[in-house]
Amino acid sequence: MDAAVEPFKARRIYLLLRDRISSGVLAAGERLPGEPDLAATHGVSRVTIRRALDQLVAEKMLERRPGVGTFVCATAPLGSTVLNFSDVFSHLKEMGRCTEVRLLSFGYAVPAAPVAAALGLAPGEKAQRAVRVRMIGDAPFSYLTTHVPERVGQTYSEADLARQPLLALLERSGVVIGRARQSISATLAGPDVAGLLQLEMGAPLLSLTRVVEDEAGGAVEHLHALYRPDRFTFEMQLQRTGAQGERRWSPLPPPAAAEAATTGENAKPVRPLRDKRNSP
Amino acid sequence: MDAAVEPFKARRIYLLLRDRISSGVLAAGERLPGEPDLAATHGVSRVTIRRALDQLVAEKMLERRPGVGTFVCATAPLGSTVLNFSDVFSHLKEMGRCTEVRLLSFGYAVPAAPVAAALGLAPGEKAQRAVRVRMIGDAPFSYLTTHVPERVGQTYSEADLARQPLLALLERSGVVIGRARQSISATLAGPDVAGLLQLEMGAPLLSLTRVVEDEAGGAVEHLHALYRPDRFTFEMQLQRTGAQGERRWSPLPPPAAAEAATTGENAKPVRPLRDKRNSP
Structure with missing residues (x-):
């Protein structure tokens, strides 16, 4: 007992x-x-x-x-592979090392109800579904599941998606990207994801759900991403706005566009926040 | 066995x-x-x-x-008490219900090394430390630990902090708030926090670390917040910027300032994202 x-x-x-x-x-x-x-x-x-x-x-x-x-331990675990979301959202920069993606599955299926609703699909309508794991070297840091309406998905192949970022393929198809809304939460690693991200089952994960819309407001991508928090955090700078007593913050504008790179996806490998203050 | x-x-x-x-x-x-x-x-x-x-x-x-x-279950667990970060960050609105704070501890102590470094304290220097739990009605959703340099902390009392948001007290002390930087991650509920947030030990938590600076760049607050992800998520709208092929998003400006309220702290009780699409 x-x-x-x-x-x-x-x-x-x-x-x-x-x-x-x-x-x-x-x-x-x-x-x-x-x-x-x-x-x-x-x-x-x-x-x-x-x-x-x-x-x-x-x-x-x-x-x-x-x-x-x-x-x-004197150093943060895996400090050198920690990734940060550099500025407010999704402005991507390479900081000396490249991320790599492994396409684990590619196909067409009727998505789960919440995804179908987000994409505005008719009952029984299929979507292009892909599962990818993103790595820095040999270290996996994110598990990405994307759904795209079938009519858009048919403009790219499995080989395309293995080589190019999904957003670039969407734009190649003629979609004009408008807004996106996203939600950041936390969850636990189930057995499958734990294995792929080289974690213990039940480890904590950052989760992100993003719905990308075209200019007319139609949903063109549903992204569900799970991140190892020891290798990826969302970081941002804020500035105080509004009158005294109103607790409001606005994001600072992202750094110069010249620093932007066109590889990677919403991630840059940098030192973790807590290390920045100690860096030379 | x-x-x-x-x-x-x-x-x-x-x-x-x-x-x-x-x-x-x-x-x-x-x-x-x-x-x-x-x-x-x-x-x-x-x-x-x-x-x-x-x-x-x-x-x-x-x-x-x-x-x-x-x-x-047909409904999201605790759907009616789910909280969202409405716009990009910390723009607070009340949506019909108020959040309430319970001050669990208030005192002065030498903080752990990462907090001391973030606040730029000298070795052995104390900080004003407070632990609060924020609730919606009887449902706790966040566990907040704040550290403030002693010279600023001495301008407010335990009774002040039990009644007023910390940011308002900082400004009352004459501090002019400048920027903040924050990092969002995920962790597991340890036994103490689990008890206070009414969770199972080992449940996933969203975590946020924010360092607030004054106009001169001096750190005036270190916030470490843990959120129940079933009751609080970070939500934001993004717009596509940059050239085609560059995967960049910028945050959309927050809604009209008229909607801003001066109560609560970086939280508004609303329906979860997945419910929004079904709302009338």
């Missing part, structure tokens, strides 16, 4: 320590108390403590130095 | 079904196969299936109708 309960306790300790590390309460370089102390503090067995620590070591949040102890 | 492994399997089934429900692959109103069928399909025991379904029922993603079966 107790054996069945222990994984829950280990998860509790894991989440507790994870919080303390990511908030900086346990500082980088700090040595953790020994396993017996941690077990006594939290009222659990040493086995439970070890299981929680194992997971944090696997995630590079902790580091074991044999004969010395367990330490909070 | 097997007893210890089952919770992992149940979590796997839970995450799998959760994905299918939230993506619409399992449609609202749809009846799930019976527990023996699900157990056979996934190669697990009925006890494991029941455990996964129990959690989805508790989260109002599934509904059991005795003698009939288990159904995908």
Whole structure:
């Protein structure tokens, strides 16, 4: 009976320590108390403590130095592959490294009801559906599912989409892109996505849903994106607007267009926000 | 031994079904196969299936109708309390209901290293630290930790912060707010935050880190916010800018200032994005 309960306790300790590390309460370089102390503090067995620590070591949040102890890692996990959304939204720049995309599936199917509604499809109407994983080198950071109305989808092939960004293909088809609306949320990695993004099942993911419209207001793309938060965050600068007492912020204009590149998709590899202040 | 492994399997089934429900692959109103069928399909025991379904029922993603079966809930969980970030950022509007804040702690302490670095504090320098939970009625949706340099913090009291938004208090102190930069990510609910936000431990959370600067570029506030994604999402409208082939979006200007209200903090209770298309 107790054996069945222990994984829950280990998860509790894991989440507790994870919080303390990511908030900086346990500082980088700090040595953790020994396993017996941690077990006594939290009222659990040493086995439970070890299981929680194992997971944090696997995630590079902790580091074991044999004969010395367990330490909070001095650098952000995967710091060099962290990606940021540079300016307010989707202004893409390359910062020395390229992202690469793997097209996992390409076909036509009747989408799930929320996607069909967003695209304004008739009941039973098919859409062009593609699933892609975007990588930096060998490190996957996003899992992208797109749906495009069939009449637009038929203007490009699987080979086209394997090579070119979807937005460029939409424009090639004659679509004039108008507005988009998007929603950013958070979710957990299910078993399939976890495998593709090289994560533990149940890991946190940033999620984005974007509906792109043409000039007439017709939906031409539905994007659902899942991002590894250790490799991709949305970052933006804001300026204060409005009268005193009104809490309003407006986005700052994006950096000079000269910096814009035409590769990648809404992502640029840069140092994480918390590293910027320490950079030379 | 097997007893210890089952919770992992149940979590796997839970995450799998959760994905299918939230993506619409399992449609609202749809009846799930019976527990023996699900157990056979996934190669697990009925006890494991029941455990996964129990959690989805508790989260109002599934509904059991005795003698009939288990159904995908027809409405979004907690639909009526879902909150959106209406326009690009922090333009606040009231939509009929007010948010309320509970001040959980107020004091002065040396912050963790990343916060101290963001605020430009000297080693050992204290900051005014406050923890608040924001609610809609009885439903908590955000957990906010703020740090303010001591010299600014001393211009307001605990009672002030319990009643007024922090940004208003900063401006009352004579600070002229300049820019802010923020980063949006995702994380998991640790045991403490889970309790306060009335969530299961390990549930996904949206996280936001914002550093607010005064006109001279000095940091005057560090905000770390955690949001329940079922009750709060970031939403924005974008317009296409730049040449064809450049994938660039710019935010649309916020709605008329007349709609702005001076209560709440960066949140408005509205219907979720997916409901908007169906609203009259």
